[in-house]
Amino acid sequence: MEALKNAVDFSDFPRSDLIIAILVGAALLIFPLFPHSAFAMATMIQFFIFSLYGMGWNTIGGYGGQVDLGKAQYVGIGAYTTAVMLIRWDIPFWFSMPIGVLLSVSWSFIIGYPLFRLKGHYFAIATIATSLVLKDLFEVWGFVGAARGLEISPIKYAPPDFLRLIFREDVYYYYVIFVFFLLGILYMNWFRKSRLGFQLRAIKDNENVAQSLGINVHWAKIKTYAIATAFVSVVGSFHACYIKNIEPEDTMSLNLSILIALMAMLGGAGSLWGPIIGAGVLIPLKSYLKEWLGASAGLVGIDLIIYAAIIMVISAAEPRGIWGLVEKIRRRRSR
Helix, strand or coil, rough: CCHHHCCCCCCCHHHHHHHHHHHHHHHHHHHHHHHHHHHHHHHHHHHHHHHHHHHHHHHHHHHHCCCCCCCHHHHHHHHHHHHHHHHHCCHHHHHHHHHHHHHHHHHHHHHHHHHHHCCCCHHHHHHHHHHHHHHHHHHHHHCCCCCCCEEEECCCCCCCCCCCEEEHHHHHHHHHHHHHHHHHHHHHHHCCCCCHHHHHHHHHHHHHHHHHHCCCHHHHHHHHHHHHHHHHHHHHHHHHHHCCCCCCCHHHHHHHHEEEEEEEHHHHCCCCCCCHHHHHHHHHHHHHHHHHHHHHHHCCCCHHHHHHHCCCCHHHCCCCCCCCHHHHHHHHHCC
């Protein structure tokens, strides 16, 4: 009961922030009711997906200060578990998704124990290495389709299938991931005020001081790593049902791991709204710049240059991201 109360308690935020959040939430809720293109719908679904990825990364990377660049491996485990179980044994999403989370978390404990003996850039490099090794294994593993991947055929699921999460219209996927998005916000609001959340802030500030206060630094990091893993694994399972065609390069690449980290870092790592702001900026920017400059204008690659330049400008102006800029402006006004 106390956990639920903390999850829905946003009283420490300014009223203006809550009003804006409610208005944005209402707009997202009714978005499918207004005229929109299939491209806009796909972009909005990608926004929810990467917001949740960013929330997961924010637990270990934002609050814990551990730069994890291997989160894509858990996206892949979740996606492949759901795809394999649905294709081979017709096991629905709501049963395969928890199994994918269990496998992902188990793998995170196996590699997390030795990884968190490392610090700084050594830890970041090690997470990249583990992710790339797992990707290489999946590319030669015939049971999961090797490099060709797997394809979920929606033909035999003509009516909306909420049990298997197979739909022909994207509006169903939109509302399913929207519910996950709201649950993710509530969980993160609870997490930042939990005992583990406060322990992570202490560890991020100074590990030695945190340890002297009786905090088990190593175990706190491993637990948080498992939480971050569960977040991305759940969304990875959704990704498999939504995309219906998964392969190692799509779900386990280094590019995806870096993009997940950028969501939180650009928006504001270590803050509740940071990953959402980061996804709200990067995903539409990435999608529409690629469409306008790459596909329409024929200027292939220019979109990536503009995309990277915007990221560098924001990062140079405020290392804490967009949310850091907002807080800096507020402090200047209050003075």
